[in-house]
Amino acid sequence: MSDTPSAPARIRNIAELARLAGVSTGTVSRALADKSLVNKDTRERIQALARAHGFRPNQMARRLRIQETKVIGVVVPLGHEQRQHLSDPFFMAILGHLADALTENGYDIMLSRVIPDADDWLERIVDSGMLDGVLLIGQSNQFETIERVAQWYRPMVVWGSHRPGQIHCTVGVDNRKGGHLAGECLIRAGRTRLAFMGEAVAPELKDRYDGLCDAAAAAGLPPPLKLDTHLASDVMAEDIAAHIHRIGTDVDGIAAASDLIAMHAVRALADRGIRVPEDISVTGFDDLPLAEQTIPRLTTISQSIAVGARAMVSALFERIAGNDAASVEMAPQLIRRDTA
Amino acid sequence: MSDTPSAPARIRNIAELARLAGVSTGTVSRALADKSLVNKDTRERIQALARAHGFRPNQMARRLRIQETKVIGVVVPLGHEQRQHLSDPFFMAILGHLADALTENGYDIMLSRVIPDADDWLERIVDSGMLDGVLLIGQSNQFETIERVAQWYRPMVVWGSHRPGQIHCTVGVDNRKGGHLAGECLIRAGRTRLAFMGEAVAPELKDRYDGLCDAAAAAGLPPPLKLDTHLASDVMAEDIAAHIHRIGTDVDGIAAASDLIAMHAVRALADRGIRVPEDISVTGFDDLPLAEQTIPRLTTISQSIAVGARAMVSALFERIAGNDAASVEMAPQLIRRDTA
DNA sequence: AAGACGTTTGCAATCGATTGTTGCATGTGT
DNA sequence: ACACATGCAACAATCGATTGCAAACGTCTT
Incomplete structure (x- = not known):
């Protein structure tokens, strides 16, 4: 005994x-x-x-021996916007779907919110020996860094824009087309004094602005006004309120860079007694689940986040298996609801 | 050479x-x-x-040797609601703040969305040898499991309700008090036919309902109607629409179990031409950043998520260091806006 | 009875780091 | 010139698993 x-x-x-x-x-x-x-x-x-x-x-020992961790890093680079928060609804929506797809396949998720202060932030993540692969949500202003790492690190997929000739594998919508759709929608609604609300540092958002410009040009309108806005939700509200205050009725159509921005804008307009869509039309971008539940319901450009997340995961698995996976560019879609 | x-x-x-x-x-x-x-x-x-x-x-090797992983598991148990999604805004809001607090302290985050099918799901996580500690977001219907593991596993902190005598360390608001506040608010607005919209399986939500009952009883009103609602955002909308359709004007005050539910309810009421707050008053719960940006702005019960997240993290660090950390119960606060 | 073969099990190397102990040069004091 | 302290680097054990190879055993064939 x-x-x-x-x-x-x-x-x-x-x-x-x-x-x-x-x-x-x-x-x-x-x-x-x-x-x-x-x-x-x-x-x-x-x-x-x-x-x-x-x-x-002990999994740590097992994984060291096996040389396979069954962990995927999901990283949100916050280059241009240090105060932007993980709780941004778009990140979270896509993260939710990524989590679904990854856990279904037996992978765990290591979450990193990175503020790229040191320029080897991505190398550090990729090289830690703890990850079988990396998913980046957004390119931020870190295009070069991502390219540099992608030259030797294969199992990485990025949500964002695809530039011709780029090495790293992206999944995303055609942002320029999306901006174009938003512009067309506003113009069809009879709007002529357009503005873009967001900020054009990250490639994705820049493309959306360019698309909006395309639409304006095609209709013979001047290039839309650019209303820069922080993406951190706490300052965003103030920024937007200030913009709305400043522009008054110089603008009659706002293409927002995201649904969140659009919601804030609608709110700020309501505070000043300006009606949407009677006085001003507003479009969002992303088609978050929330966009359908707001009052008024948001007219927006659909990113089909769920599909995109699945695409990212399957591209990643391809690359982990050693095969090449090409970038995916999905077609955006105009979802017409009540705000434009 | x-x-x-x-x-x-x-x-x-x-x-x-x-x-x-x-x-x-x-x-x-x-x-x-x-x-x-x-x-x-x-x-x-x-x-x-x-x-x-x-x-x-190689971090894997290092951590194996050091016997310290610098990784904290953040786990969302989805016991009663298999289809509930990680993208639930409340999870995400708290996750964002947890991520902030943990990364500031040099910890990484391992994210698990767990559907507790096997009854040793928590043991499996805790025992994996990959984590220095675990944060659980919500108790779901897994109270016993959590208690069982808490008997021998110390570095774990749970967001949720504290029952007298329980072993595991929780951080959360006084949900009963919160429900009470919501009830009082509705009653002060002259509402007498109250309903609770949510579902009372998880202890947190049950407490909120009980608090609402307290308020009703104190005002001499009958116990509020219980309108069960799935928490998965896709079915939630349908559930709520069905409820609204069914109750018509039998109810004049709705205390929702979360801001998300409240937003859906307001939306569904608007669809049927019922005005908030003129015809029906609605309160939310959580005070998500979004609650302030909706139209009409949501009257809600504040959970001070940021403070709570910090409290969870510091309690966890205490416990990792070997000290005991007591449960924290924060006082909820009524945030009066436009819906009640 | 010897050899062939199949089934189980043990041995020991390995994954990639960390760290206590030991040993070898120096340098210092008398 | 000898004893002794000091600084630096090598050696080898360790963390906790996995896995190729060899050995032990029993069974069957000829």
């Missing part, structure tokens, strides 16, 4: 379990992996023993 | 770097850790070499 059977001593590693079972560690390892190499009886005996003691092999 | 200097061979471990530098692996390890035990010159020489080759030590 070596132990109180009612309160079994905690077992810390397979060696202890092996001693308890009177076999070698190798056998325990194989037994717990349910390999047919070990006798069915011993195998089940060891598994029962492990269960009885609540023993589970 | 053994190597092309322009394209240095990739170095995979400290042993290779050691050979390159003509020292032992121990010295390299200490040099990279910047320990004074190795001569300043050699130290800098090795560091320069590492930098030149873009070498970074």
Whole structure:
């Protein structure tokens, strides 16, 4: 009687379990992996023993040996906007879908909110030896860094814009087309004094602005006004309120760079007694689930986030398997609701 | 000339770097850790070499040896609501703040969305050997499981309700009080036919309902109607629309279990031409940043998510350090805006 | 009875780092 | 010139698993 059977001593590693079972560690390892190499009886005996003691092999050690971590890094680079927050609804919506797709495939998720202060931030993540692959949500202003790393690090997929000739694999919508659609929608609504609300540092948003310009040009209108806005939700509200205050009725159509911005804009307009869409038309971008639940419901450009997330994950798996996966550019779609 | 200097061979471990530098692996390890035990010159020489080759030590191996992972698991148990999604704005808001607090302290985040099918889901996470601690967002219907694990696993903090005598450490608001506040607000607005919209399986939400009952009882009103609603955002909208359709004007005050539910309710009421707050009053719960940006702006019960997240993290660090940290119950606050 | 073969199990190397101990040169004091 | 302290780096054990290879055993064939 070596132990109180009612309160079994905690077992810390397979060696202890092996001693308890009177076999070698190798056998325990194989037994717990349910390999047919070990006798069915011993195998089940060891598994029962492990269960009885609540023993589970150390994953860190296993993964070190296996050289495969089953962990994917999901990284949000906040280059141009240090105060932007992970709680941004777009990040979160896409993160939710990524989480679904990854967990379904047996992968865990390591989340990093990175403020790229050191210029090797991405190398540090990619090189940590803890990740089988990396998903970047947004290119921010880190295009060069991403390209540099993509030259030698394959299992990485980025949500964002695809520039001709770029190395890194992106999934995203045709942002320029999206901006164009928004512009057309506003113009069809009879708007002529357009503005873009957002900021054009990240390639994605720049493309949206350019698309809006295309639409304006095609209709013979001057280039839309650019209303720069911080993306951090706390300052965003102030920025937008200030813009609305300043522009008054110089503008009659606002293409917002995101649904969140659009919602804030509608709110700020309401505060000043300006009606949407009667006085001013507003379009969003993203088609977050929320866009349909606001009052008035948001007219917006759909990014089909769920599809995009799946595309990112499957491209990543391709690349992990060693195959090349091309960038995916999805077609944006105008979702006409109440604001434009 | 053994190597092309322009394209240095990739170095995979400290042993290779050691050979390159003509020292032992121990010295390299200490040099990279910047320990004074190795001569300043050699130290800098090795560091320069590492930098030149873009070498970074394997974290998996390091952490295995150190027995400290600097990773915290953030887990959302979806016990009662399999289809609830990570993109739930409340999860995401709190996750954002947790991410801030944890990354500031040098910890990474491992995200798990768990559908507790196997009853040892929490043991599996806690025991993986990959985590220094665990934060649970919500108790779901897993109270017993959490208690069981908390008996032997210390570094765990849970967002949720505190029941007298419970072992696991929670941070949260006094949900019953919150429900009470919501009830009082509705009653002060002259509402007498109250309803609770949500579902009372998770302890947090049950408490909110009980608090609402308290307020009703104190005002001599019958117990509020219970309108069960799925928490998965896709079905939630339908559920709510159905409820609104069914109750018509039998109800004149709705206390929603969350801001998201409240927003959907306001939307569904608007669809049926019922005005908020003229015809029906609605209160939310959480005070998400969005609640202030809706039209009409949401009257809600504040959870001060940011403060709560900080409290969770600091309690967790206490427990990692081996100290006991007591549960925290914050006072909810009524935020009066436009819907009640 | 010897050899061939199949089934189980043990041994020991390995993944890539960290760190206590030991040993070898120096330098210092007398 | 000898004893002793000091600084620096090498050696080897360790973290906790996995896995190729070899050995032990029993069974079957000839």
